[in-house]
Amino acid sequence: MRRRWKWVLAISLALNLLVASALVGAWLAPGRGGPDGPRGSRGGPPEIGALARGLDAEAREALRDALRGDGPVGEARGRIARGELAVLAALRAEPFDAAAFRAALDARQSLQGALATRGFERLAEVVAVMDPERRAAYADRVEAALSRRQPR
Incomplete structure (x- = not known):
């Protein structure tokens, strides 16, 4: 049973990291918002x-x-x-x-x-x-x- 929870936690952590990476990537991506605002101002x-x-x-x-x-x-x-x-x-x-x-x-x-x-x-x-x-x-x-x- 413990082994199963380790896998569940590992998968959950991986999914959280994936979502966080996607959000940061979208925030920094050209053509979208970002630290300098919309693409037109970058x-x-x-x-x-x-x-x-x-x-x-x-x-x-x-x-x-x-x-x-x-x-x-x-x-x-x-x-x-x-x-x-x-x-x-x-x-x-x-x-x-x-x-x-x-x-x-x-x-x-x-x-x-x-x-x-x-x-x-x-x-x-x-x-x-x-x-x-x-x-x-x-x-x-x-x-x-x-x-x-x-x-x-």
């Missing part, structure tokens, strides 16, 4: 976020594909991670070196600026192929999003 330069969220699903996918296919943008995650590590290292350095910290921040700002520029270029390419009706609907969605952000 990844890519934040400067184009509001404009990208206004795109319809097809255009948003075209923008993602264009950004992934853009070498410097597609390889940016590694450079961003290295930049974050440099900032953290400068913050933790003893004695603190303000010039090294500023240099790490400047490097991040330069990278983000370059990525934002490329993001805007890819966005312009996606919008350029829209027909007038689709572009007008896009403008309406962007305008609505911007008006929601205005302070009252």
Whole structure:
């Protein structure tokens, strides 16, 4: 009888872990909610976020594909991670070196600026192929999003 309960408990634990893993995976999965919110707000330069969220699903996918296919943008995650590590290292350095910290921040700002520029270029390419009706609907969605952000 005890052996049977061990198996029941083991199976129960396995099922609980499976459910917990599925929930965490769904929470972190692209295209769903997650630590950074919906997919529209994840990844890519934040400067184009509001404009990208206004795109319809097809255009948003075209923008993602264009950004992934853009070498410097597609390889940016590694450079961003290295930049974050440099900032953290400068913050933790003893004695603190303000010039090294500023240099790490400047490097991040330069990278983000370059990525934002490329993001805007890819966005312009996606919008350029829209027909007038689709572009007008896009403008309406962007305008609505911007008006929601205005302070009252």
